[in-house]
Amino acid sequence: MTNSFVLKGDILWSRTPQDMTICENQYVVCEDGVCAGVFPTLPERFASLPVHDYTGKLIIPGLVDLHAHAPQYAFRSLGMDLELLDWLDTQTFPQEARYADPDYARRAYTLFVDDLRRSSTTRAVLFGTLHVDATLTLMGLLEDSGLITRVGKVNMDRNSPDCLREESAAASLAATRQWLDGCRDFTRSRPILTPRFIPSCSDALMEGLRDLQRETGLPVQSHLSENQGEIAWVSELCPDSTGYGDAYDRFGLFGGDGCPTIMAHCVWSDEAERARMKQNGVFVAHCPQSNVNLSSGIAPVRAFLNEGLSVGLGSDIAGGVHLSMLRAIADTIQVSKLRWRLQDASLAPITLPEAFYLATRGGGAFFGKVGAFESGFEFDALVLDDAMLPCPFDLSPLERLTRVVYLADDRAVAHKYVSGLKLM
Amino acid sequence: MTNSFVLKGDILWSRTPQDMTICENQYVVCEDGVCAGVFPTLPERFASLPVHDYTGKLIIPGLVDLHAHAPQYAFRSLGMDLELLDWLDTQTFPQEARYADPDYARRAYTLFVDDLRRSSTTRAVLFGTLHVDATLTLMGLLEDSGLITRVGKVNMDRNSPDCLREESAAASLAATRQWLDGCRDFTRSRPILTPRFIPSCSDALMEGLRDLQRETGLPVQSHLSENQGEIAWVSELCPDSTGYGDAYDRFGLFGGDGCPTIMAHCVWSDEAERARMKQNGVFVAHCPQSNVNLSSGIAPVRAFLNEGLSVGLGSDIAGGVHLSMLRAIADTIQVSKLRWRLQDASLAPITLPEAFYLATRGGGAFFGKVGAFESGFEFDALVLDDAMLPCPFDLSPLERLTRVVYLADDRAVAHKYVSGLKLM
Incomplete structure (x- = not known):
């Protein structure tokens, strides 16, 4: 079991209370249980890591x-x-x-x-x-x-x-x-x-x-x-x-x-x-x-x-x-x-x-350094599947997160990582 | 499809805002889409009706x-x-x-x-x-x-x-x-x-x-x-x-x-x-x-x-x-x-x-006459299954209903009747 991997999806996390960073269809990297950052394209130095493709799903800090x-x-x-x-x-x-x-x-x-x-x-x-x-x-x-x-x-x-x-x-x-x-x-x-x-x-x-x-x-x-x-x-x-x-x-x-x-x-x-x-x-x-x-x-x-x-x-x-x-x-x-x-x-x-x-x-x-996808933070992440909440029009990642917050239950939690360990 | 039947289970309904009637393990009768009452034992005159046994489940008005x-x-x-x-x-x-x-x-x-x-x-x-x-x-x-x-x-x-x-x-x-x-x-x-x-x-x-x-x-x-x-x-x-x-x-x-x-x-x-x-x-x-x-x-x-x-x-x-x-x-x-x-x-x-x-x-x-299991009321009912909410101690029917109200989602709705018609 390696604690180094890459997740791909629509990534949302907070820099400050007012500043939510939204990285649509990007990559977040975990190296030895620690976040190495979020990237629009995967840097060459991480090319050997396994990529878990959660395209169309939301990825947020735990x-x-x-x-x-x-x-x-x-x-x-x-x-x-x-x-x-x-x-x-x-x-x-x-x-x-x-x-x-x-x-x-x-x-x-x-x-x-x-x-x-x-x-x-x-x-x-x-x-x-x-x-x-x-x-x-x-x-x-x-x-x-x-x-x-x-x-x-x-x-x-x-x-x-x-x-x-x-x-x-x-x-x-x-x-x-x-x-x-x-x-x-x-x-x-x-x-x-x-x-x-x-x-x-x-x-x-x-x-x-x-x-x-x-x-x-x-x-x-x-x-x-x-x-x-x-x-x-x-x-x-x-x-x-x-x-x-x-x-x-x-x-x-x-x-x-x-x-x-x-x-x-x-x-x-x-x-x-x-x-x-x-x-x-x-x-x-x-x-x-x-x-x-x-x-x-x-x-x-x-x-x-x-x-x-x-x-x-x-x-x-x-x-x-x-x-x-x-x-x-x-x-x-x-x-x-x-x-x-x-x-x-x-x-x-x-x-x-x-x-x-x-x-x-x-x-x-x-x-400690927990709760964000900033380089050096412990890698806690949720992969959220909002397919249970169909919508007749297109939604932005922030709108989808909003719907999950208000409307979803635990069935939306598709995968969960804590300090690099995959729990589900 | 008959609109006359009997449901058996733990039945809860309101007479007044303050008076909740709780009929544990009893029978509620629907005749031609209309409630005929709730009974601790099924009266002889309803003996020919089909009985749907929801023992252990809650039955409430819609x-x-x-x-x-x-x-x-x-x-x-x-x-x-x-x-x-x-x-x-x-x-x-x-x-x-x-x-x-x-x-x-x-x-x-x-x-x-x-x-x-x-x-x-x-x-x-x-x-x-x-x-x-x-x-x-x-x-x-x-x-x-x-x-x-x-x-x-x-x-x-x-x-x-x-x-x-x-x-x-x-x-x-x-x-x-x-x-x-x-x-x-x-x-x-x-x-x-x-x-x-x-x-x-x-x-x-x-x-x-x-x-x-x-x-x-x-x-x-x-x-x-x-x-x-x-x-x-x-x-x-x-x-x-x-x-x-x-x-x-x-x-x-x-x-x-x-x-x-x-x-x-x-x-x-x-x-x-x-x-x-x-x-x-x-x-x-x-x-x-x-x-x-x-x-x-x-x-x-x-x-x-x-x-x-x-x-x-x-x-x-x-x-x-x-x-x-x-x-x-x-x-x-x-x-x-x-x-x-x-x-x-x-x-x-x-x-x-x-x-x-x-x-x-x-x-x-x-x-009209809707929302209670009183004789003469239209028969709207929910059968609620609270098995998704396991508890380490015994619960009364009212406690179970309280937990469903606060904790359950639509998965708890096992069956639904509207004016005698079974929808699910």
Whole structure:
């Protein structure tokens, strides 16, 4: 199996949020898993590489899901008539508690990984549960899938029912070390420290996680400023903090040198919180569908872009019900229009090229040089077949991509490459 | 081919917006195309009827699309970065002008009708274009499909480009009569008078359509209070009217005895306009996805329900991009949450049973006794197979329906019956 080859087709990718490059009927080259560029005619130096001819199909960078809860995939779409805190108590926590059972965990995670593998997602950053064994099962399945993922065993030692709470900060930290030992040999599914959110983690646990982060250099993921009830609770729990982001920052778990961090949602992050995120290089995982389903609101993505924050998209399974990052692109555009119309006319709606950028290069940046067909980028690609969407008139490549984003399902994903490896 | 039979399976249907009836593993009986009821065990008097055993599948009333533009299906999802009036000028009108070409019309409408036939829609109320021949082509294809539809040749004699404008009120009315002659023999695809909207129709045309309505007793469809720019324009065009609805009412084309009427959107209809609609029995076609895509806003569906208006759902192809009424149910719930969160906390979000009611019985009422498994109702049914959505734990019928609404595509529609006729 060689990781050097050439794909031919209609190639679309983003240089910047506004600048989508469209290379009709051209060649994109992968050398040892790394992109060597896009060319209108194949340069002589690549003449010996195998060419996979996808003429008439679309070739785009792989899509990156910056935030999803793997254990919640099983109950996606159920119990959606609740807001965040009630939904956690009545739906999510009891459901996550099932993953104490290794058989259930394997069965449920197999369904999740099968669907993720077939989806348009090439890389994902995932929450597991607090269970060490189940999280290792998930990572093993992901490792075998060929997808590239960061996965977190969740830390949570307060404010949840007995069935889903670690008994102390020390127990949580010990379990975390056990989990890190267990996933040491994985190369494509790697760990990320995962304090669930401030309300779930005692001060001692946060401090222990900070020490562990400094020791290991691992990245961190959590939730930020998603729902107004949650934000009010955090301000009760952390009376000394100036805000939700500050509460993480006081524990040293809010980005900065050597601590790459993703914060999901940021629906209600104000200017000060956003400035801190920019300063600390914290990634926003924008999860439009989840923010609708849980009545959280609509995040100011236009402000994130204007202010130069790092932003990617997340499905947030199961606040969001759809795994598809194509859907997340469309949702991003759609909710931004409602925010503009109903909430703040100063922040223009997000365009398709911008939302596409967020799903590719925006989230890809968390993984390094990922999400574009620029020379030196890891080679993640989707070959999209839009033959399922017949049209009575001719379409440009951008129009065809637009139709796939809005209309297609996973059947449109004909082939998928992740870091040069062909998964399908 | 008999129109009398029994279906067995997990049967769900609405008595009222709040009261969903769930009959697990029961029998629903169709006699001569009419529902004879749902029974836990099959009564002796139906013992001679053939039983189609759909055990393990869901059986629901057919879904009704109260508002879609058939000619716009071809370009759905394109040009979505515009608001209504600009979108009409730059996208819709040039696209609809293509239907002057009979070959194009047949090709495009064949794609539309094929997809509609396979979809979860059993009945639809559609706009065509202003072209007589193309509209008859559409109706012929629909007639053959077995679906039950109302279709309108569009009337428009002002404020559009030459390529898509009738040359006078008299010419528009003459073409309308020619069209009505042409579709006289259709039984399942029947006409509905279709002034495009106030800005497209001269006073003389509206008066002529009122006379034609009184003469024929045909129903009427149009657009109302969709977008703020449109509403401002209508108030300029009709300075004597007290509002957009009043402008229709002054021409006698706003419901009332003998004039069944659908008005699409009603996003910005105020209390007075809604009261008039209730008084006149005007149906609201709520089109949540279109109202998002064109940045129109979110209609106050909770107010419609509280005030006792007649409401159904519409895909509004191609303001909406999805033909699926399952998607329209989910969209209705989702946008109602954003309206509640961002615009008006006094109007609670729409629940799944309520949105399901709107898509079945709510819109079905426009066609008479349609949209429920009550004795005496026309027998429209879908058999839904949710096997494509495996789950690691047991689900109730309502949970399974919820998953189909949020997650499934048309592949879930295993069988479809319309007024007793099996289409698939």
